[in-house]
Structure formats: structure tokens, C-alpha cells
Amino acid sequence: QVQPVESGGGLVQPGGSLRLSCTFSGNILRFNVMGWYRQAPGKERELVAAISRGGYTNYGNSVKDRCIIVEDSAKNTAYLNMTSLKPEDTAVYYCYAAGTEVADGVQQYFNSWGQGTQVTVSS
Numbered sequence: 001q002v003q004p005v006e007s008g009g010g011l012v013q014p015g016g017s018l019r020l021s022c023t024f025s026g027n028i029l030r031f032n033v034m035g036w037y038r039q040a041p042g043k044e045r046e047l048v049a050a051i052s053r054g055g056y057t058n059y060g061n062s063v064k065d066r067c068i069i070v071e072d073s074a075k076n077t078a079y080l081n082m083t084s085l086k087p088e089d090t091a092v093y094y095c096y097a098a099g100t101e102v103a104d105g106v107q108q109y110f111n112s113w114g115q116g117t118q119v120t121v122s123s
Contacts, residue, residue: 001103002026002112006095009117012085016121020080022095022114029107031099034071034078038091038119048093049080063089085121092116 008020020036035050035058047060049069059067063082070079078095095114100107 002028002097002101002110004095004097004112004114006093006114006117008080009093009119011120011122013123014085014087014121016085017081017083018085018119019082020093020095020117020119021077022080022097023075023077024097024112025076026110027102028076028110029100029102031071031073031076031097033099034095034097035069036078036080036093036095038089038093039116040088040091043091045094050096051078087121089119089121091119093119 003025004022006022012018033050033052036048037045038048039045048063049067050058051069051071066084068081094116098111101110
């Protein structure tokens, strides 16, 4: 099974920056998409950023001018860089990936979510 390991996050001051990373382990043949979603208390989960095969990126409207997602396919890792952080960026950030893995010699689709990492923007 594909397992994600998230790192980064924590407490950041307003106007600061952060970098999240997510490494996916497993017998991964290819990724279709990698990215992050976030969920703040009392709100629905929303897209932060995603990168699909071919390098096409998609960003949430609230972060698209402050956010860059980068994929390192050799390391099965995606990086999210955010700048000019605001208190409203406070949320649990979840990494996500979908693609094809090989399990017991059989190719199959996978859809994997991280457990989430807390990002708090506060002075």
C-alpha cells in the first residue's frame, strides 16, 4: 500500500513562510496527481495546490498568488511552499496522491491521503 509521510508545518508568524513535504512510499508505478488540501475548524476541506502528470498545476483561489507546488518524482515527494501567511491559513493540511501502484505483481489504482499536519499562523 502507498503510505504518505508528511513533514513541515507548525507555528508560523503572520507574513512568514513555510514548506511542507510529503513522501509517498510503496511500489509506485506512476502518479496521476499529488497535492494538498486543508481544513479549518468548522469549514469544508478545500484544495490548496495540486500538480498532475505533465507538471500541470492547480491552486486554490485563496492561495494561488502565495503558493508553489513542486514535484520530485525521483523521490516520490511533493513540496508545498507558501509565503505571506495569514491567520486564515490556519488549518490542518493533508497531502494527497493518486496513481498506479504494483501490488502482488498486479497494477492497480491507488488513492492515498496523509494524516494531516497542523499549520497555525499567529503572532
